[in-house]
Amino acid sequence: MSTDSCGVTAHPCPVIFMTDQPRVGILTISDRSARGERPDASAPVIRAFVEEHWSWAIAVYRIVPDEREVIRATLIEWCDELHLNLILTTGGTGFAPRDVTPEATRDAIERETPGLAEAMRADSLKKTPHAMLSRAVCGLRGSTLIVNLPGSPKAVRENLATLAPALPHAIDLLREAPDTEAGHTRTA
Amino acid sequence: MSTDSCGVTAHPCPVIFMTDQPRVGILTISDRSARGERPDASAPVIRAFVEEHWSWAIAVYRIVPDEREVIRATLIEWCDELHLNLILTTGGTGFAPRDVTPEATRDAIERETPGLAEAMRADSLKKTPHAMLSRAVCGLRGSTLIVNLPGSPKAVRENLATLAPALPHAIDLLREAPDTEAGHTRTA
């Protein structure tokens, strides 16, 4: 259920607490990749995008099968114990019988952020009508943002490009201490 | 509560199991049509579209009043007993006090497919600002896709045209046996 083919190791990974940069986790959700039958082509794309565009390090990376309870538990662990700022999932957002990433994400989040998923789908629809089949969910648990990305590397890159102009600001807002919050006009 | 003015009869309808084509149900939700006070103008439009664009047969057709429990029970019966591949509802998605189709649909589905409803509304908004009043919900119960269409025949046709380039692929994904599933890259 865990690999380091993305170039990072799973926790324990104490270095993630030694930087002021946002801490990012990549969770690949795929039965076949979890069984080792298929290389994970999307996580390296995510990692490259995050490092190049935001200079954020990947703190943790894991591959899990399309099991709702396993996905849910991993998300909660990464939010509550690793205190990640951002979790990017890839895979399991479609119509296939075992695609349950959105349901597991809803199980984990406390506050939904529907605008992110809407923006990703609207942008992708300009490329392909199949984008309307994405069931991606995005939301917050504590101060961690969870974003469901699709499974295909190409679609992953497109969706990250959609989020790019807003995501750093979103993470900044989440990292503010509650007692220093500046009121309700900070977001558009 | 049941008519065959759309040209098909309610079940039992064994022919629906004798084809490899997707099996489609049309559920019209309207107090006045259920009372026979108003002809159902939308179901024939749906039927014509489905037959012309996809060559799929309508396996079952029914008119029910705007009653949440009746709608919910019909949807569940058609998913769990008739094993339809697609249910297209028409009516009951607006702001009127008795419009409860979306709530009944949420009661029945297990996995929401928000991209379909978003795409229909976004496209319709290009025609009329009233499109933002559609509360349509789409989602999956088992391997059946349920799509809420609006009540007006014109809007029904527009929304089906929005779904047309993606719906056959969606149905294909749902009809795959779980053990033959090809991984998470099949959908964009």
Add this chain to the structure above:
Amino acid sequence: MSTDSCGVTAHPCPVIFMTDQPRVGILTISDRSARGERPDASAPVIRAFVEEHWSWAIAVYRIVPDEREVIRATLIEWCDELHLNLILTTGGTGFAPRDVTPEATRDAIERETPGLAEAMRADSLKKTPHAMLSRAVCGLRGSTLIVNLPGSPKAVRENLATLAPALPHAIDLLREAPDTEAGHTRTA
């Protein structure tokens, strides 16, 4: 928790029952404004828009802190006791830890109207990518429509302009007595 800086007083306000015009409430959600540390810049913008574009009077106005239970209780009181036709909230829809307006709104509504929030975000995205961070929720409780607007006066004005072509029709539909309802074709 209550001020009249918007130029209207909190209830009791019997005049609101003496007109056939829709009755509108403005609920400002802001810790700092509730503590009197910051003037409420958005409510006057809402009031001006509602009066100028629709000639509707503001029946009630209140400022509450970012407390889910306080927001929820206020919304329910305004729906069930004041029988408002429209409640416009401002603030608390972002990513900050105390932004809980959408959650409190979901606690209060019975039927969601996702098309309004989608349309506001889609329009705002044409102005700024930060619009995708809006978590606004819209929905119905009884015959009252609740709309979450963002906190910034500029974004409030933009979002109201998005709703303007459809909102009066929405309110008309909600004010129809159930027994005079005209079937499911009234909305697009």
